[in-house]
Amino acid sequence: MPLSVTTIGFDADDTLWENEQFFRSSEKHFANLLAPYADIADLPQRLLEVEKRNLESYGFGIKGFTLSLVETAVEVTEGKVPATIIAEILDAGREMLRHPVQTLPHVAETLEQLTGRYKLVLVTKGDLFDQERKLAQSGLGDFFDAIEIVSNKDTGTYERVFSRHGNGAERGLMIGNSLKSDIVPAIEAGAWGIFVPHELTWVLEHVEAPIENPRFRQIEHLGQLTTLLEEIG
Structure with a gap:
């Protein structure tokens, strides 16, 4: 027994x-930010690939997720993403860290x-x-x-x-x-x-x-x- x-x-x-709902909401916001600058049809998959690649370096959590958003933005726009968009991505990450439980x-x-x-x-x-x-x-x-x-x-x-x-x-x-x-x-x-x-x-x-x-x-x-x-x- x-x-x-x-x-x-x-x-x-x-x-x-x-928890996860805030990541999903940020992903939608991310897609809207990049829409004028890149083809976002495969953006979720591109982001997932970057996140998987970065887990060993950044671990789990909002900070690593935000860095992966920035990296994905640079990749899908071939380095042409404006600094203002990067700033908005960082702001979105900070907002996630402030969100009430x-x-x-x-x-x-x-x-x-x-x-x-x-x-x-x-x-x-x-x-x-x-x-x-x-x-x-x-x-x-x-x-x-x-x-x-x-x-x-x-x-x-x-x-x-x-x-x-x-x-x-x-x-x-x-x-x-x-x-x-x-x-x-x-x-x-x-x-x-x-x-x-x-x-x-x-x-x-x-x-x-x-x-x-x-x-x-x-x-x-x-x-x-x-x-x-x-x-x-």
């Missing part, structure tokens, strides 16, 4: 609060129900300053026993997190909207992986769901988590 869960890891972006439904009440019953750990990747800003603005920080802001989420990440803040991965559970970052590597580490789909998830976070793994579950929203935990034990 599997050991009971003692530690729960929560993803942040698009699990606790909205919008928590998702059922988040606060679920965290309140779980506090004291489990050790709760926020496990998020991205820019340190931006993630700290969003956590502070969300008002959710006091629910968590530990905060882990990491550069990437892989099997080793979850092994370390659940060993550091719990009784090992076997008694850990990770919940999030990204199969690639939150679910698959957590399960590979030996933890439970609870998938909460979000209607907007970055294409680079898409992988096949491990539906045949006994430690994989999927719920519609965080409000269903407490009931699922009773079933898991």
Whole structure:
């Protein structure tokens, strides 16, 4: 019989609060800015290629995204993009960094129900300053026993997190909207992986769901988590 869960890891972006919608909005604004200067039919693909290329250098987050927008603008216009457009792209990036945090439904009440019953750990990747800003603005920080802001989420990440803040991965559970970052590597580490789909998830976070793994579950929203935990034990 599997050991009971003692530690729960929560993803942040698009699990606790909205995130991807602001990237999508900025991409639309970006396309409008470049329309007079370049053929934008394949702009989303060109931007994605630049983002993939830059992940190793810039990591995840708004700052890296903004630099990728600038680089894409230079590439698709063959270096002819006006400085005024570059300035507008940078302004859009700063606006994203200032945007108020919008928590998702059922988040606060679920965290309140779980506090004291489990050790709760926020496990998020991205820019340190931006993630700290969003956590502070969300008002959710006091629910968590530990905060882990990491550069990437892989099997080793979850092994370390659940060993550091719990009784090992076997008694850990990770919940999030990204199969690639939150679910698959957590399960590979030996933890439970609870998938909460979000209607907007970055294409680079898409992988096949491990539906045949006994430690994989999927719920519609965080409000269903407490009931699922009773079933898991």
